[in-house]
Amino acid sequence: MDILRIILSILLPPLGVFLQVGIGPQFWINILLTLLGYIPGIIHAVYIIASR
DSSP states (O other), rough: HHHHHHHHHHHHHHHHHHHHSSSSSHHHHHHHHHHOHHHHHHHHHHHHHHHH
């Protein structure tokens, strides 16, 4: 299941974070990072998925 979340995180970073932690602070941080730059959003999403 983590592989699917990582693939979704590369395509849509907030979706991968949402599937991992739901709507919470990490989700909103990821949306902000994705809006500021796509790559920081991907890095944050993969980090969240890999650390949990």
